Amino acid sequence: MAAPVYSDRERQTAATVLMVRPASFGFNPQTAASNAFQQPETLSVPQEAQSLALLEFDGLAKALQQAGVEVLIAPDSADPAKPDAIFPNNWMSSHADGTVALYPMLAANRRAERRPEILEQVVREGRFHVSRTVDLTHRESEGKFLEGTGSLVLDRPNRIAYASLSPRTDLDVLGQFAQLMQYELVTFESAAAGAQLVYHTNVVMSIGTRFAVLCGEAIQGPAQRAAVFNKLHAAGRDIVDLRLQQMQEFAANILELAAARGPVIALSTTAWRSLEPAQRRVLESHAAILPAAIPTIERIGGGGVRCMLAEIHLPKRRRQPAA
Secondary structure (H helix, E strand, O other), X not given: OOOOOOOOOOOXXXXXXXXXXXOOOOOOHHHHOOOOOOXXXXXXXXXXXXXXXXXXXXXXXXXXXXXOOEEEEEEOOOOOOOOOOOOHHHOEXXXXXXXXXXXXXXXXXXXXXXXXXXXXXXHHXXXXXXXXXXXXXXXXXXXXXXXXXXXXXXXXOOXXXXXXXXXXXXXXXXXXXXXXXXXXXXXXXXXXXXXXXXXXXXXXXXXXXOEEEEOHHHEOOHHHHHHHHHHHHHOOOEEXXXXXXXXXXXXXXXXEEEEOOEEEEEEEHHHHHHOOHHHHHHHHOOOEEXXXXXXXXXXXXXXXXXXXXXXXXXXXXXXXXXX
16 A cells, blocks of 8 residues: 655644544533633533533534534543543644644543544544654643643644643743744733633634734733734734633634635634624634534633634545555
8 A cells, every 4th residue: 555645734724623522521620720711510400511511512513514614523431521521622733744742731630531542533534644643741740731722822834833821831841842843932921800820822812824813901911912913913914802801702712614615713602792893804804604602611611612623634645546
């Protein structure tokens, strides 16, 4: 059999996403201290959160599929219980040169989410090729963490990684990622209301092919704020600048994808409703808008639509001609 042929050219958007259908969705007390977006469950029946999350998950997956995005759905395993398994972008990322990166995670009960069989399913069902694995998970033993494309917002064509430092985004591990993956780093600190550091960069900002959404108000200090804006302007992107309240409503937690009928922006209905008409028009000028209602996942899980999607940038294997 001939060796796989693939391109190492990196595009900003992916045509395929991985989603993990949860088996034990719920409030995770191990992540609550660093995630101000999480709210304790107030449902009368504990199992109701899981049932509602499944409905919301299926609704998002169906909307993506109908829009022409390839969605690979992996089942969560029941044991051990993994309340945040619905957020696979925190433990893995994939890249156009065939690299899969595995990341160190702060919460001990989230580390079980890294399951080889999920990656095997992605490669098998999507006919992808993996040439290298970059494994950073050993940094957990040092108490240093970097939670995938939650911690990293990547400008893939320009090889720039934006990162908001927090207990889940360690500067030392960032440096290791940058060296291994040949990325330039733009680091800053950002805070929500109450001055708590924002737990993940992808609730502060998102980068599309020709646009960026970010909450400048959350970035701490004029110098850091100017550095981020200047870098995005230099890349020629239209910028949607959010207010803090819009960030709290997951307006930056969005993802542009390369659907079969053209680019789409996946986001929650909460995020879309929070945007002002002028902000909406900027996004609509770049892609079709694909809102999905995920209020339970946002409230109890503390993550939005972007958190639920692990983009697959791996090269496809070339199909072999019929004998």
